[in-house]
Amino acid sequence: xxxxxxxxxxxxxxxxxxxxxxxxxxxxxxxxxxxxxxxxxxxxxxxxxxxxxxxxxxxxxxxxxxxxxxxxxxxxxxxxxxxxxxxxxxxxxxxxxxxxxxxxxxxxxxxxxxxxxxxxxxxxxx
Numbered sequence: 001x002x003x004x005x006x007x008x009x010x011x012x013x014x015x016x017x018x019x020x021x022x023x024x025x026x027x028x029x030x031x032x033x034x035x036x037x038x039x040x041x042x043x044x045x046x047x048x049x050x051x052x053x054x055x056x057x058x059x060x061x062x063x064x065x066x067x068x069x070x071x072x073x074x075x076x077x078x079x080x081x082x083x084x085x086x087x088x089x090x091x092x093x094x095x096x097x098x099x100x101x102x103x104x105x106x107x108x109x110x111x112x113x114x115x116x117x118x119x120x121x122x123x124x125x126x
Contacts, residue, residue: 006083006120016089023093027100030059035101059101068098069106076113083120 008016034040034056044053062068075091078084091114098107 006118008085008088012085016085016092019089020092020096023096024100027097030055031100035059063101063103066103066106068094068101069103069110072098072103072107072110073113076110076117080113080117080120083117088114088117 034044034052040052041056044050044056072091072094075087075094079087079091091110095107095110095114098104098110
């Protein structure tokens with residue numbers, strides 16, 4: 001007898017969709033309204049102290065070290081080894097940030113691993 005696959009329920013999928021769309025929306029907001037917007041970018045680099053500029057600086061530092069891609073890849077690998085809804089959500093959010101904020105190579109690999117993790121057997125109940 002084969003064990004059931006790791007397949008989230010409909011309610012869990014709804015929460016995963018919310019996590020994915022919020023992460024994607026925030027990443028798009030940061031990219032197009034802070035990083036690639038000339039006036040905002042120059043104002044933040046000149047020393048403007050707002051929450052948007054703080055997010056701009058943090059995102060720039062995380063991007064320079066490929067943190068979004070590495071977090072997505074690590075969470076996706078852990079989720080592939082031991083499927084869990086929390087790891088799937090973290091990997092999904094980090095993948096959305098990585099794809100939008102130019103860490104696409106690592107985030108794309110993480111997306112592929114997330115898809116593969118849906119074919120893994122579910123963890124046994126303890």
